[in-house]
Amino acid sequence: MPKNPLRVATVQLESIQGDKAANFGKIERFVADAAARGARLVVFPECCITGYWFVRNLTVPQLAALAEPIPDGPSTRRLARLAQEHNITIGAGLFETARDSTPTAPAFHNSYVVALPDGTLHCHRKLHAFEHDAVKSGSEYTVFDLPGGFRAAILICYDNNIVEHVRLVALRGADVLIAPHQTGAVRSKNP
Numbered sequence: 001m002p003k004n005p006l007r008v009a010t011v012q013l014e015s016i017q018g019d020k021a022a023n024f025g026k027i028e029r030f031v032a033d034a035a036a037r038g039a040r041l042v043v044f045p046e047c048c049i050t051g052y053w054f055v056r057n058l059t060v061p062q063l064a065a066l067a068e069p070i071p072d073g074p075s076t077r078r079l080a081r082l083a084q085e086h087n088i089t090i091g092a093g094l095f096e097t098a099r100d101s102t103p104t105a106p107a108f109h110n111s112y113v114v115a116l117p118d119g120t121l122h123c124h125r126k127l128h129a130f131e132h133d134a135v136k137s138g139s140e141y142t143v144f145d146l147p148g149g150f151r152a153a154i155l156i157c158y159d160n161n162i163v164e165h166v167r168l169v170a171l172r173g174a175d176v177l178i179a180p181h182q183t184g185a186v187r188s189k190n191p
Contacts, residue, residue: 006150009034009042017051035086043092045180046157049075049094052182054178060106060134067095067108070123085113089146090115091178101165109136112154112180124154143172152176
């Protein structure tokens with residue numbers, strides 16, 4: 001059965017490192033614009049909510065202050081409300097406090113949340129994390145249904161460099177790949 005086209009908006013933005021409120025201000029403006037233009041899915045960069053590469057210089061307590069739980073953290077709840085308000089699917093990244101994190105063994109993930117208009121949330125934890133010693137790699141593929149009959153998968157940045165990851169999510173039925181990266185989203189001398 002043919003599917004209706006899926007209109008997607010992709011946003012590349014420069015996150016303000018560690019300033020979630022300012023970054024959400026940008027996200028909210030882009031979501032409103034994408035929804036007004038008829039997009040059904042808007043995709044933001046890896047760690048656009050928290051900022052990205054500066055975390056390599058943070059202490060573990062500083063990273064703990066920046067990271068949030070998913071799905072109960074304020075940023076995830078804010079994304080969910082925004083998706084419902086604009087009737088659009090939104091994907092955005094942040095550093096997550098790992099579920100098995102403890103005060104004596106703190107752990108975090110580079111995570112990406114997709115919020116659907118009906119309130120459903122999906123989270124992918126980057127499979128190849130290297131941003132900080134306390135940021136741990138995820139261990140699962142994330143494949144789910146989007147409104148409109150599409151099946152999506154999330155692979156963050158370096159996850160996409162391993163062709164087997166892309167093949168495995170395709171074998172699980174994904175016909176849309178959400179592949180957020182941070183390249184260009186930070187002031188950096190990286191090429």
